[in-house]
Amino acid sequence: MFGGAFMMGAKDRLLPPAIPFRFFATAIVYHLVAWGVLLGAADGLPGYQGGLGPVLAALHLITLGVLAMTAMGAAYQMLPVATRRQLGPAWACSLSWWLFAPGVALLSFGLADGAPWALHGGATLAIAGLALFGGLVAGNLMRVGDLPAVTAPVWVALASLLAVLVLAGLLIADVGQGFLPDRASLAAAHGVLAGYGFMGMLVMGFSAVLVPMFVLAPAIPDAQAKPVAAIAAMALLSGAVGALSGWSWLAGAGAVLGLVAALLYLRLQRRVLAARMRKRLEPFFRLLKGGWVMLPLSLLAAGLLALGLWPEVSAPLWGLLLVVGWLLSFATGILQRIMPFLASMHSAARGGKPVLLSQLTPPPVLTLHAGAHGAALALLLASVVLDSPLIARLGALCGLAGALAFAVFAIIMMVRYRAHHRSQ
Numbered sequence: 269m270f271g272g273a274f275m276m277g278a279k280d281r282l283l284p285p286a287i288p289f290r291f292f293a294t295a296i297v298y299h300l301v302a303w304g305v306l307l308g309a310a311d312g313l314p315g316y317q318g319g320l321g322p323v324l325a326a327l328h329l330i331t332l333g334v335l336a337m338t339a340m341g342a343a344y345q346m347l348p349v350a351t352r353r354q355l356g357p358a359w360a361c362s363l364s365w366w367l368f369a370p371g372v373a374l375l376s377f378g379l380a381d382g383a384p385w386a387l388h389g390g391a392t393l394a395i396a397g398l399a400l401f402g403g404l405v406a407g408n409l410m411r412v413g414d415l416p417a418v419t420a421p422v423w424v425a426l427a428s429l430l431a432v433l434v435l436a437g438l439l440i441a442d443v444g445q446g447f448l449p450d451r452a453s454l455a456a457a458h459g460v461l462a463g464y465g466f467m468g469m470l471v472m473g474f475s476a477v478l479v480p481m482f483v484l485a486p487a488i489p490d491a492q493a494k495p496v497a498a499i500a501a502m503a504l505l506s507g508a509v510g511a512l513s514g515w516s517w518l519a520g521a522g523a524v525l526g527l528v529a530a531l532l533y534l535r536l537q538r539r540v541l542a543a544r545m546r547k548r549l550e551p552f553f554r555l556l557k558g559g560w561v562m563l564p565l566s567l568l569a570a571g572l573l574a575l576g577l578w579p580e581v582s583a584p585l586w587g588l589l590l591v592v593g594w595l596l597s598f599a600t601g602i603l604q605r606i607m608p609f610l611a612s613m614h615s616a617a618r619g620g621k622p623v624l625l626s627q628l629t630p631p632p633v634l635t636l637h638a639g640a641h642g643a644a645l646a647l648l649l650a651s652v653v654l655d656s657p658l659i660a661r662l663g664a665l666c667g668l669a670g671a672l673a674f675a676v677f678a679i680i681m682m683v684r685y686r687a688h689h690r691s692q
Contacts, residue, residue: 283345285614287361291341292607294369296678298333299600300671302326303644305380307664311657313648317583318455320443325380330591331462332372332394338599339470340364340401342606347405350477351412351419356404364404368397384444391440395433402429417493421473424501428465431508432458456511456519460570463590464526465504471598472497472533479537479556482605483544488536496536500529510574519574527567534560551631554638555601562593562645584652592645592667600641600674604634607678611685628684633677640670 306313309322316323348355355361371393378386406426409419435458442448476488507522509515537560541549566589572582608628615623647663650656 282610282613283348283358283361285610287358287365288341288345288610289607290362290365291337291344292603293678294365295334295337295341295599295603296671296675298329298337298372300668300675301376302329302333303664303668303671305329305376307661307668310651310660310664313584313660313664314652314655314657315580315584316587317579318452320379320382322380325376327587327591328379329372329376330596331467332368333376335467335591335595335599336398337368337372338603339467339474340368342474342602343401343405343470345610346474346477346606347408347418347422351408351415353408353411355408360400360404364397364400366397367393367400371395371397382443387440387443391436395437398429398433402426416490417476417488418473420494420497421469421476421500424497424504425466425469425473428461428469428504432462432466435461450514453512453514457508459587460507460511460522461504463595464500464507467595469497469500469504471595472500474602475533475537478602478606480540482546483541483549484546485540485544488540492536496529496532499525499532503529507570507574516574516576520571523567523571523574526570527564530563530567534563550605551634551638552601552604555597555604555641558642559594559597559601562589562597566590566594581652585649588645588648588652592648597641597645600637603674604629604637604677608681611681615685623685628681630677630680633673633680637670637673637677640666640673644670 303326305322306326309326312321312323318324344355344361371390373390374386375390375394377383378388378390405422409422409426412419435454438448439451439454439458442451448454476493479485480487503522503525505522506518506525510517510519510522566586569582569586569589573579573586608625611628612622612625615621644663644667647659647666651658651660651663
């Protein structure tokens with residue numbers, strides 16, 4: 269049973285709690301800020317097809333501030349536990365936060381305002397933080413040869429991250445200079461590799477660890493997991509090269525291959541759930557399942573965009589389905605479970621009685637978050653289809669309400685955790 273094997277010796281590989289929780293807390297703050305910025309910029313969402321401004325800033329506050337921040341905190345703590353190999357010195361993990369967290373803030377301001385000093389300074393810090401993260405994760409994976417269901421997609425994620433950082437540097441350097449012959453094509457490739465490559469493949473790798481552990485199910489067989497990662501890698505290559513070259517047929521082929529990989533990945537997750545010992549799924553699975561539905565829908569929208577069909581609708585639909593529908597749903601769902609899980613593990617590591625997860629988690633607040641998140645996504649999608657700024661504002665307002673509920677959940681969890689610690 270994978271859950272038991274995963275937990276063997278886990279306490280010996282726990283980082284100081286300040287490291288992962290620093291990333292998670294920052295992600296929660298950026299979650300609030302992102303929806304607040306989008307609320308102020310909601311009029312520009314329908315028909316949005318790129319370009320500097322508050323909409324792009326809100327997008328990066330989610331992709332970098334929430335998604336990447338969550339992935340970094342989770343990887344630093346969960347990869348050493350899963351691989352049974354140390355990831356790197358704690359000071360290096362902390363340094364990546366000190367580079368990345370202010371870099372995201374500065375870069376987002378620059379994307380909204382167009383200020384070159386903020387764009388270049390923020391991009392430099394953010395790229396340095398992500399590069400350090402990538403190096404630490406690569407160092408961990410190079411010492412692992414027995415966990416391909418996890419390591420294969422994470423290696424693809426790291427290769428995608430390298431390409432994302434190069435393209436991001438070019439796009440930032442081009443602002444005000446105009447030396448790129450086709451900036452839109454580079455931006456499209458950047459989006460494909462960031463969303464489906466870096467974050468998407470991390471999700472695939474982490475799913476092989478976290479989902480079986482949380483539902484007490486057997487691990488995904490390596491023989492079934494590796495072909496999915498290979499097909500996904502081919503899809504990323506086709507999609508990115510097609511976007512860069514302007515070959516719509518190749519970009520469309522990448523979307524089709526990506527859809528095949530997504531359906532195979534979802535079939536593996538369905539088998540995990542079917543074989544689980546924990547029959548009653550916890551509330552956070554509402555968000556995971558919702559995200560799983562949005563993944564293939566995002567690829568259908570990507571195919572329409574690759575073929576140049578209704579770009580004023582298919583472009584924002586693709587971004588919403590990919591970033592808010594799939595990735596943000598998955599990230600917030602995992603945070604709902606991994607934060608109490610790590611708090612419980614750390615309480616046991618202190619030598620006292622571990623705090624129960626049910627004591628840390630307030631279900632009504634999480635229900636409010638899930639409902640508001642779903643309503644936000646539905647309204648934002650409707651605003652794009654109907655070209656309605658009013659509906660977009662209502663959607664962003666629901667998203668902000670959901671982010672507030674999520675922040676309340678985190679505060680309640682930490683207050684209860686500290687109260688338990690003081691009582692020991």
